[in-house]
Every structure is written in structure tokens, then in C-alpha cells.
Amino acid sequence: MNYRTVKNRRVNKKKVLIVILIGIIILGVINRTWAYVDEQIKIKAEQERLAEEKRKAEEEKKKYMVGVSHEAKKYSYDAKIVSEKLSKYDYSNNGEKVVFLTFDDGTSTTVTPKILKTLKDENVKATFFLTGENIERGGEKAKELIKQEFNEGHAIANHSYSHNYKLLYPGRTLDLEAFKADFEKTDKMLTDILGKYFSTRVLRCPGGYMSWKGMDELAAYLDENNKASIDWNALSADAEGGKKSAQQLVDYAIKTSKGKEMVVLLMHDTYGKEETAKALPSIIKYFKDNGYEFKTLS
Ligand SMILES: [Zn+2]
Incomplete structure (x- = not known):
């Protein structure tokens, strides 16, 4: 093994580490984005539920208005x-x-x-x-x-x-x-x-x-x-x-x-x-x- 081969292997190891690191970061970002989207969907659903409830109550109220x-x-x-x-x-x-x-x-x-x-x-x-x-x-x-x-x-x-x-x-x-x-x-x-x-x-x-x-x-x-x-x-x-x-x-x-x-x-x-x-x-x-x-x- 000459000096050049050893140097190449070190460089390769470094590259792999960087790729893994970037991968982890990307996964983290995806994960957080997903959690955010998920939460937004839940908030929207809750808002829709409340609006529907309000609409029904108004309708009920109108019957007696x-x-x-x-x-x-x-x-x-x-x-x-x-x-x-x-x-x-x-x-x-x-x-x-x-x-x-x-x-x-x-x-x-x-x-x-x-x-x-x-x-x-x-x-x-x-x-x-x-x-x-x-x-x-x-x-x-x-x-x-x-x-x-x-x-x-x-x-x-x-x-x-x-x-x-x-x-x-x-x-x-x-x-x-x-x-x-x-x-x-x-x-x-x-x-x-x-x-x-x-x-x-x-x-x-x-x-x-x-x-x-x-x-x-x-x-x-x-x-x-x-x-x-x-x-x-x-x-x-x-x-x-x-x-x-x-x-x-x-x-x-x-x-x-x-x-x-x-x-x-x-x-x-x-x-x-x-x-x-x-x-x-x-x-x-x-x-x-x-x-x-x-x-x-x-
Ligand atoms: Zn009177």
C-alpha cells in the first residue's frame, strides 16, 4: 500500500461520513416537516369541526327565531x-x-x-x-x-x-x-x-x-x-x-x-x-x- 492509496481511503471515509451526516440532516428535516404538516391538518380539521358545529347551532336557532x-x-x-x-x-x-x-x-x-x-x-x-x-x-x-x-x-x-x-x-x-x-x-x-x-x-x-x-x-x-x-x-x-x-x-x-x-x-x-x-x-x-x-x- 503506497501513500497515495492510504490518502484515497481517508478521503473516501470522509466522503461517506459527510454523506451520512447530510442524510441524517435531510431525514431530520423531512421528519419535522411531516410532523408540521400533520399538525396543520389536525388544526384545520378541528377548525372545520367547530365551524360545522356553529353552523348546526345557528340552524337550530333559526328554527325558533x-x-x-x-x-x-x-x-x-x-x-x-x-x-x-x-x-x-x-x-x-x-x-x-x-x-x-x-x-x-x-x-x-x-x-x-x-x-x-x-x-x-x-x-x-x-x-x-x-x-x-x-x-x-x-x-x-x-x-x-x-x-x-x-x-x-x-x-x-x-x-x-x-x-x-x-x-x-x-x-x-x-x-x-x-x-x-x-x-x-x-x-x-x-x-x-x-x-x-x-x-x-x-x-x-x-x-x-x-x-x-x-x-x-x-x-x-x-x-x-x-x-x-x-x-x-x-x-x-x-x-x-x-x-x-x-x-x-x-x-x-x-x-x-x-x-x-x-x-x-x-x-x-x-x-x-x-x-x-x-x-x-x-x-x-x-x-x-x-x-x-x-x-x-x-
Ligand atoms: Zn297589555
Whole structure:
């Protein structure tokens, strides 16, 4: 072995070592890259899973956003349109007669069950504008009645918690913050009763929207939040003037509905309104005989 051969072997050994070293480095890099890619895939999958979960929750929520059960949507009419028409005294409905039976100030454990029975017997749907204080007063029984209203296809709407004019409109002028807080209380009660996804965008101002000053502020709030305030264009007068007999209530309801293609009829199902319950079958008969369709506000 001469000097040259020995030198060549050393050089070769060195080359092999370098190649192995480079190999190790490359493997290391590949390994780390692979782990990185793998992690990115996992992160992406998790993000997609969360997005899907969110989408499903939103979809579930939408089912209840209208204040009626999913099955009851076929009876429902866009409350926003009704609200706008009422504010312009436009009671037309493209040649089709439609009536919204509305019951305020419930739930009562005395009158509401009677109203619900008649609605079921007559197979028509109504809208209930509930007040939180009365729900509380009725306890568990009132809660069961609200579930029944919802499950039987009626619309559930908010009519404040306290129904207290002095609190909502001090000096006959809207206090928006007090108004919002009072209505939110009832909203919260309704989700406790009907489930976390329940929500209604329909409300009725105690005393009526048209009765108070400073309501422009409320209009802006309602628009921003896609909510609709509904007054009425007909009434049985079961809360106005002196106490009336069932027949007087029927007559008043018919008198104020006449000639209107779109009727939003104000009635009450709170305590002491037994005559309203008695009048209801005849009121429904009048609208059926005159070709009206019964719809709910949501
Ligand atoms: Zn009321």
C-alpha cells in the first residue's frame, strides 16, 4: 500500500461520513416537516369541526327565531310587514282576507286554558303576547300553558315584564333603557321555559305603540335588531270601558273588523277575562264565515 492509496481511503471515509451526516440532516428535516404538516391538518380539521358545529347551532336557532315551532311556520306571517301596514293604516292584503287573533297580558291559569281549548276545537292559530309578571304569578301551571301554546302551533310574543306605564314611559315618554330591560326579563323567562334556542322578534308595547311620546328611538332599536312591534286595528274591547257581556264583545270585534282585509284583533286572556273566552267561538265563526284565514305573527 503506497501513500497515495492510504490518502484515497481517508478521503473516501470522509466522503461517506459527510454523506451520512447530510442524510441524517435531510431525514431530520423531512421528519419535522411531516410532523408540521400533520399538525396543520389536525388544526384545520378541528377548525372545520367547530365551524360545522356553529353552523348546526345557528340552524337550530333559526328554527325558533320566529317565535313559533318549526311545524307552525306554515301559519306564520311576517310580523314586520304587518307592523308597517298598521303604521300606515293600510289594511289590504292582496285580495286575501287574513285575521290575527291576538291575546294580551297572559298567561292566566283561569282563562288561557279555555282559550286554548276553543282554538284547538276550531283548529285555528293565534298569537299570545305574554307578560312576565303574569307568567310568574301562574307558576308551574303557567309555564306548562306556554309550552302548550308553543307546541300547538301558536306564536309567542313579548308584552313586557311589568306592564307598568310609569316605568316604561315616565311622563308619557319612552325610557328606552327601562323598556329594553323590562322586555329582556320576559325574553329570558321564555327561553327558560321553551329552551335556549327560543327567541321571538315580535313584541307589543303595553298601551300600544301609538300612545306614547319619544317612540322614534324605539323604532330605530327595533329596526337594528330585526324586531317588530305590533299594535292592532280591531278589538273586542274586553279591556276598554266597562265590563261587557260575551255578546257585546263579539259585536265590538265584528264592528271594528268590518271592511278590513287584514285584521289584527286585540283580546286578553288574563285573569278576569272569562267573557272573552265565552265570546271566542262566535268571533272565530264570524271570520270563518267571511272567508278569513287565521295566521300568526312571527
Ligand atoms: Zn297589555
